[in-house]
Amino acid sequence: MRRQTSVIFYALTAYVLLQFGWWGFHLIDLTQELNNDPEHLSKRALMILGEGTVFFIIVFFGLWKIQSSIKKELELSAKQQNFVLSITHELKTPIAAVKLYLQTLGKRSLQEEKRDEILRKALLENNRLEHMIENVLTVARIENQAFRFHPEPVTISETIEEVISSVCAFDTCKVSIDCPKDLVYKTDKFALHTILSNLTENALKYAGKDCEITIHCNRSEGRLHLNFSDNGPGVPEEKLKSIFQRFLRLENEETRNSKGAGLGLYIVNQFVLGQGGTISVKNKKTSGLLFSISL
Known part of the structure; x- marks a missing residue:
């Protein structure tokens, strides 16, 4: 065509x-x-x-x-086609996995340790499915201009720890958080939670088993500054400017190795800009990406 x-x-x-x-x-x-x-x-x-x-x-x-x-x-048509392929894969994989785990539990008498492991894996797939559906619904609300920000006092360090404990619950990832415990900032808690969740998911997706995440935050001149970095492979310089685009994935859906639907970083960008903030990204000198956010 x-x-x-x-x-x-x-x-x-x-x-x-x-x-x-x-x-x-x-x-x-x-x-x-x-x-x-x-x-x-x-x-x-x-x-x-x-x-x-x-x-x-x-x-x-x-x-x-x-x-x-x-x-x-x-x-846009190519991106949408890629998105349909990825979302189909992202829906089928966890559903099939959870079904298999439940069938295993129903048909076999397992030791408690093995049963706990299967339940843990089933919960992981369920969380992954829930996160993906939440992202799709969030994008729909953004596109329809139906999302409204509701600023409220938020303890930033607590929100970061909530995200890390939730997203990294079943992953071995070294996380370093440098944020004042008493730092309270007025912002939309759901938006901040979503920003951090998607950045963390992105780091886990590409950094793999030896994932390392560093989060630094501070308040300066009335603005909240967040630096989020990982130790993944990074992104080719010519593609850095486009990573916040909707439906964008750097891999072909038929040969890809990583999970995702190409919505996470788009949501991050929209939620930052929607609160009058700025966001930038660059490759670190060693390896990985550094996201700099100002709200």
């Missing part, structure tokens, strides 16, 4: 330009036949060329805008 659209567009562009040249040639030729005065012919040719140049610029600009719009639509 993408190739067919491009072929049609460039064929029409070539046709318009050829017709323009053919029209200009005949107009000049007709003027020469009607009037053999060289001075008049010269003025007439200049007028035709001038008007033709303006016409060409307008046509060229219009074609460029059309081509740009087609490109954006095709990119």
Whole structure:
């Protein structure tokens, strides 16, 4: 479909330009036949060329805008198709896993240690499914402009610890938190919780078993500053500016190794900007990403 659209567009562009040249040639030729005065012919040719140049610029600009719009639509279509593939995979995998665990518990008599391990894995898959559905619903609310922020006094260190204990409950990840215990800031607690959850999920996804997360926060000039870093592989420099885009995943859905639906960092960006904040990301000198957030 993408190739067919491009072929049609460039064929029409070539046709318009050829017709323009053919029209200009005949107009000049007709003027020469009607009037053999060289001075008049010269003025007439200049007028035709001038008007033709303006016409060409307008046509060229219009074609460029059309081509740009087609490109954006095709990119969005590809992202949406990628999203459908990823969300299908993300739904089927935990559901199938939980079903298998429940069937195992129902059909076999297991030792208490083994039963606890299966229950732990089932709960992990359920949490993963719940987090993914929550992200999809949150994106829908953002897109429909239905989400409203409700600022309230929040103890930042407590919120960070809640997120870490919840998201990293079944993962071995070294987490270092540098945040004053008495730091209270007025912000939307759900939004802050979601920002930290998605950044943590992102770190766990790419850093793997040897995951290391460092969170630093402080208050300065009436703003809350959060620095969140991990030790993952990082992101190619040319793709850093686009990682907050909706549906974006750096891997192909048919060959990917990591989990996710390409919504987490989009939500993070929207929740930061929605509260009048700023967010930036860069690759660390060693390895991993550093997210700098100011609310």
